[in-house]
Amino acid sequence: MKNEFKKLIDISNKCASYQTKNLSKSEALFLLIDQEVNKLKNAGINFSFECGGIKYSLPLNIENIFFRPLFKMATHAKIKEANADDTHAVDFDVPVGTEVYSVSDGIVTAIQSDSSTGGNNKEFAGKDNYLYIYNEKENRIYCYRHLERFSNLKLNSLIKKGMLLGRIGLTGYVITPHLHFVIYEIDKKGKYLLKSIPIKFIQ
DSSP: OOGGGHHHHHHHHHHHHHTTTOHHHHHHTHHHHHHHHHHHHHTTOOOEEEETTEEEEOSBOTTOTTOOOOOOOSOOOOBGGGTEEOTTOEEEEOOTTOEEEOSSOEEEEEEEOOOOOEESSGGGTTOSEEEEEEETTTTEEEEEEEEOOOOSOOTTOEEOTTOEEEEBOOOEEOSSOEEEEEEEEEOTTSSSSEEEOOOEEEO
């Protein structure tokens, strides 16, 4: 992690730690996050990340004035329906309706797009709209969860890098609106078929 991002990540992690304990304290830190983001943008810092030797742009529009890149690095629960280890998943806290873009070429291998159910209750777990996009050349799967309903993509749809995938919605188990984003490698011999890869934010 570049030093330029240290303060932002520190505030973001503190904000994330409050979300399951005291939501009002978490929301009180949003202004500090916004200020830090604007400071970095004005200094010409690019928001991008590196994962396993590959550099990516963010899956969200950094030009959105309401964009709050809350990088939650805490361990996530295992995603049962996908047999996936989401230890290195990252949540971007952003408003409902924020555009989500593909960070890679690929093909849709798993999809749920018709859910309109969600909220801050565990009973909504697994009821979110999501996309799993497989890049055969990289042997990676890219996961985007908690989208609003969409109908423009289907199973086996071809995806291009930078393509608009959808928008953030309140679907599934969500404390606040966010994009749950993961990059997986396929591990056919491991306990979990999909193994998340660490993400490192860089300039």
